[in-house]
Amino acid sequence: MATNPMHQFKVYKIGPEITLGEINLSFTNASLFMAITAILILSFLFLGTKRKALIPSKMQLIAEMSYTFVAKMINDTAGSNAKSFFPFIFTLFMFVLFANMVGMLPYSFTVTSHIIVTFVLATIVFIGVTVIGFVKHGIKYLQLFVPKGVPVVLLPLIVVIEIISYLSRPVSLSVRLFANMMAGHTMLKVFGGFVISLGLLGGWLPLGFSVALTGLEILVAFLQAYVFAILTCIYLNDALNLHH
Amino acid sequence: MKNFKDITTRLEIAKKKIKKEQIEDRSSNAAYMGNALKISTELVASVVVGSIIGFILDGWFDTKPLLTIIFFFMGVAAGILSVFRSAKKINEKL
Numbered sequence: 001m002a003t004n005p006m007h008q009f010k011v012y013k014i015g016p017e018i019t020l021g022e023i024n025l026s027f028t029n030a031s032l033f034m035a036i037t038a039i040l041i042l043s044f045l046f047l048g049t050k051r052k053a054l055i056p057s058k059m060q061l062i063a064e065m066s067y068t069f070v071a072k073m074i075n076d077t078a079g080s081n082a083k084s085f086f087p088f089i090f091t092l093f094m095f096v097l098f099a100n101m102v103g104m105l106p107y108s109f110t111v112t113s114h115i116i117v118t119f120v121l122a123t124i125v126f127i128g129v130t131v132i133g134f135v136k137h138g139i140k141y142l143q144l145f146v147p148k149g150v151p152v153v154l155l156p157l158i159v160v161i162e163i164i165s166y167l168s169r170p171v172s173l174s175v176r177l178f179a180n181m182m183a184g185h186t187m188l189k190v191f192g193g194f195v196i197s198l199g200l201l202g203g204w205l206p207l208g209f210s211v212a213l214t215g216l217e218i219l220v221a222f223l224q225a226y227v228f229a230i231l232t233c234i235y236l237n238d239a240l241n242l243h244h
Numbered sequence: 245m246k247n248f249k250d251i252t253t254r255l256e257i258a259k260k261k262i263k264k265e266q267i268e269d270r271s272s273n274a275a276y277m278g279n280a281l282k283i284s285t286e287l288v289a290s291v292v293v294g295s296i297i298g299f300i301l302d303g304w305f306d307t308k309p310l311l312t313i314i315f316f317f318m319g320v321a322a323g324i325l326s327v328f329r330s331a332k333k334i335n336e337k338l
Binding site for chain 1 (some may be wrong): 253281282286289290292314319321
């Protein structure tokens with residue numbers, strides 16, 4: 001029995017080892033849970049939209065609500081000309097949300113508690129937004145680093161600061177999600193360990209904390225998916241409608 | 245369309261039951277928590293990224309601690325700038 005609270009984040013391979021040159025492509029528990037997440041999303045949306053009734057069933061209602069939620073979020077933060085990016089942001093939101101929620105099940109593995117996963121997601125967003133900005137505005141996109149009304153003497157300093165602030169976007173985006181998920185799950189495990197070690201006499205207090213923390217973690221799981229998606233929208237807005 | 249009429253009346257009853265203010269309050273609470281998380285990580289990430297850039301440049305130009313220190317403070321400035329911008333955006337919404 002593993003009492004180490006960090007044991008739950010261990011990645012191990014399932015099945016045979018597959019290597020492509022120097023790269024290890026083995027199927028791991030992380031890949032398994034990513035696949036489970038993707039299958040869950042697909043089946044949820046497939047079942048939700050199978051019978052397109054005028055009076056929706058519960059499943060259809062939830063599927064439609066998730067659509068409206070993301071569509072409204074894009075419209076509010078990135079404007080109407082970001083509508084064409086709906087599929088990407090919807091996928092991102094659903095993946096992060098379902099990965100977080102799957103992680104809340106006992107004995108499961110939280111994919112988003114690994115920084116490499118969140119960092120890759122954030123890097124895709126970062127590179128995508130930068131490319132969109134350059135395609136849409138050409139070299140004028142560099143105006144983003146030169147705020148209006150700054151004295152020429154201060155300009156070199158300000159430009160460097162702006163570039164650092166721009167480059168810190170993927171880092172803050174990924175670290176936020178990863179740190180929240182990892183800290184939450186570690187804390188749950190630590191309190192679970194307290195219940196065992198304090199036994200029947202003193203274990204009730206940490207048990208209560210565990211229940212409360214589980215509720216909090218479910219809120220955080222949703223909130224982090226929301227924040228991830230809304231920040232993508234905000235960055236997209238900067239790239240599409242150039243103004244500071 | 246008996247079913248449809250039935251659901252309309254049920255919807256109206258349900259709508260009356262819902263306390264609108266309570267729901268609004270709860271959703272804005274979550275939004276505030278999201279903003280708090282967003283701003284706090286922005287501040288830290290800028291400092292880290294600034295320091296890393298300084299460290300890499302130090303390696304290139306062989307000017308160990310100098311550029312790291314300079315870029316650390318630039319990172320602090322960038323962090324404060326992005327926090328300031330986010331706070332301004334939140335203020336506009338209110």
